[in-house]
Amino acid sequence: MRTGNKHPVVEKVEAEVEQTLRDFGYELVLIKFGGPPGNQTLSIYIDKPGGVTTNDCQYMAERLSVLLDLLDPISGAYHLLVSSPGINRPLTRDSDFDRFAGKKAAVTYRDAEGKRATLRGQLKGVEADQVVLEVDDQPQAVPLHDVEQAHLVHEWEDE
Numbered sequence: 820m821r822t823g824n825k826h827p828v829v830e831k832v833e834a835e836v837e838q839t840l841r842d843f844g845y846e847l848v849l850i851k852f853g854g855p856p857g858n859q860t861l862s863i864y865i866d867k868p869g870g871v872t873t874n875d876c877q878y879m880a881e882r883l884s885v886l887l888d889l890l891d892p893i894s895g896a897y898h899l900l901v902s903s904p905g906i907n908r909p910l911t912r913d914s915d916f917d918r919f920a921g922k923k924a925a926v927t928y929r930d931a932e933g934k935r936a937t938l939r940g941q942l943k944g945v946e947a948d949q950v951v952l953e954v955d956d957q958p959q960a961v962p963l964h965d966v967e968q969a970h971l972v973h974e975w976e977d978e
Contacts, residue, residue, distance in 0.1 A: 828852040828861065831892040839886050840865055845879060848904040849911050852893075860898040861887070864909070876901045906973035913945060913963055920944040923972040926952060928965040939972060 825833070829850045837847040848864040865871055865879055880901040887899065910916060910924065924942040929935060938961060940954035949960040950969070 826852045828892050832861075832887065832890055835886060835890060836863060836883060839883060840879065843879065843882065845871070845875070849909050852897075854898075857896070858898075859893070859895075860900055861893065862900040862902065864902055864904045866904055866908070871903045876903065906971070908971045910969040910971065916942060916950050916969070917944040919971060923974050924952065924969060925972050926950055926961055926969040927967045928961045929967065930965075935967070 829852050833847075833850055836850060840847050845865045845867050848866050849862075850864075851862045852859065854860050863879075863883060865876070867875065880899060883901060884899055887893075908919075910919065910926075916924075920942050922942050923940070925937055925939045927935060927937045938952050938954055938959050940952035940959065943951040943953055943958065945951070945963065946960070948963050950963060950966060951958055951960050953959075
């Protein structure tokens with residue numbers, strides 16, 4: 820998963836959480852852990868074909884809570900949040916760039932000088948280890964290893 824440096828709690832639980840979700844027919848999109856001591860949150864974003872409902876999130880929160888009680892990765896109290904990735908879904912795996920080809924996306928990366936930059940355009944997929952987006956009718960490529968984060972950009976239709 821493309822998440823940069825992972826929090827040690829995420830590293831401890833990610834494989835087990837991903838397998839449990841897969842066993843129930845869900846996909847792990849992203850896990851995040853953080854917050855001030857005494858008010859920390861483990862956020863788990865899930866998806867499935869056709870999208871997830873609040874009932875799906877509640878169902879998996881109950882199952883993941885049991886798993887996390889067994890793994891006991893966090894000392895002290897914390898909040899568990901199981902949620903849909905939302906309409907601006909994070910693209911966390913290299914395969915997501917091909918999977919969501921044709922959709923509008925934003926890709927944040929470090930350019931040759933080390934400066935952060937963001938490209939927004941229509942996702943074309945991955946070619947030769949580079950994410951390709953069409954920006955203003957021109958293909959633009961970013962090496963996969965330079966991508967810091969990426970997400971879909973929902974296009975609101977005029978009604």
